[in-house]
Amino acid sequence: MKISHAGLSVISLITALSSSMLLGQSKYPYDLIAIRFCPQTANNPPRYNPEFSQQSQRKLDKKYCRYEHKLLFEIWEQQQFSSSAPIPESSLIIRQIPATKTLSVWFLVAPVAAGLAYLFWAKKTEVDETLAHYELEGYKTQIKLIGANARNERNFKAQTINTNWDKQLQLAGFISVEAIQDRLRRQQEIQDKTHASTLKQFDNADSEMDKKIAENFRDKHKADFESHNILGLPSNEVKGSNNIDTQNNNSNSTNLELDEKYHWLYKLLKLPFRVLSGEQGSGKSTLERLMIRLLKDDGYHIIIINPETNPTVWSGVQVLADVTAINEFIGNFPEMIRERQQQARNLKIDEDDYLDYIKDKSGLEGKVAIYLMESNTYEVHGVEPDLWANFLKQSLTNIRKWGFTVCLTAHSGNQTSISSKLAGFSKNIDAAPRVDCIAKTGSDGEAVSSGKAWLKMKGVNDKEPVEVELYNYPKSKKF
């Protein structure tokens, strides 16, 4: 049932007005009292004759008793009470006029009804506002529908008119039926071609997306595998890994812990200078990376000198690939050593305790490990031969106690080829400790690492080389 709030409001207002102006009102709303003052004459018989007595009584009545005074009963009582000489009631004729019975409750009904009228109208206003909103939206929708119909109608009419014109032209002999058919055929052809090419575009976009998805999956697996290797989780947890050997990575700490069989590496790293040699693919680079990792774990700042590498693929190490930077660094190197010596003197530190002094420092202030990769190409790339020779000579001294260690990677053979100005010092390099990685022929004829190397502590001509096992470090350049 629909409630008319406006109707309810009007009814309430009428109730309010009628109860306050009509139902609550009455003719005699207050209690009144009517009083006549009628004194008795004192000229009574037998002292006076009755005729005289009646005459004087009439005189008194005429003077006083004909008037009736009406006043509020409440005021009468109040005045009688408060007056010091109240009117004696013996000479008065008193008549009560009670108020006509009214229901003063109507005066309480009126405000409630007026309030209800207000509330009903407020509700009506609210409902009207909502309805107005919907009405406006409906009007908009109607306009939209009419607009759409009108557009369709226009298109339809245009098409009909065009067809009719074609018919008229054909009848008048301006164009032939064949010409019209030819035009239609060509239009159809263009439509078909557009359709086909659009479908091809969709296919193309699909395949591009598929490719991208596949690439992303591959990259994700690669990254997962590498991060698991670095973090040292068991390989069977790596999804999609091809069971590549990730042995000995049992610790969850970031520091790499090696097995007993690899402990020769720690001894090797304690030296100021060592050479890594071996054929292409014999595992030199893998060993290099492992050593970088171990030295980094030990708090070394790693500097890689390689004019043929891309510095952006490395992270966690300082890469010098630019010739000017390389020249500047190797030229400054002897000076750096002397600075540290001077520092030890100034601070009165024993030269054997200098390592302890710098162990908490980082960067070039702390312990520094220098990797000389592809060293036989330095002079080709424009590294100054004099600076380079001086650097090598300085490296062969006991630089370890000043916080430096150098690792030279070279292909097998005579070390004079790495520096033209080295002269007699090349023998010292040959005599330096060396790890000679052993290559073997793989299944497809390529040289691969045998996983073994000769550790020659007395250099190239060591008569008693030790065979050691190589650790398979992941192919990551992020340290």
Place this chain on the structure above:
Amino acid sequence: MLEGFEEIEAVKENSNYPADVDTSFTPDEQESIIAYKRKLNRKLDKNQSVLKGLEISFWGITSYSLARFLILTSGTGGIPLAVSSILIINQITNREAIEDLINCRSEDKSDLMGRIIKFGFSTVVTAFLMWGALGEFLSIVNSSKDTYNQLQTATREFNQLPSNHQNAIYIALGLLGIGGFYVLIDSRRR
């Protein structure tokens, strides 16, 4: 003039508020929608003003009825209560105007005159209400008091001697006094 245009252009460029209306309606359709909206708003405004009127009548009916009720149930004792209830309700309906007049802390001073006029009107209405609800009763109370006084005077006059009798007594007493005085002086002389 030119500067003004440039300023507008600059504002348009910097602000990200959409200056152009993004709509699928044609200007004609927009116009008709705006007209329709205006029509609806007129109806809603009418509703609002009726609501305002109902509110005022609510306060008026309430104060009148309350005053009458108090008079009828409590008599003269209800007069102060009735007057104060009417004044309090008048204060409720005019609280904004009163606050403005006293504190002057209204945000827009422009409407102050309108509020003063409103206050004046509602004060007139209040006076009318008071007269309608209480005037008759107050006059009855006053006339009752007068009537009582008249009655009291009448009884007092009746109990006294008529004034011409009183004067004769005063004259006789005066003559007697003068005679006595003469006798007293005459006997001393002898």
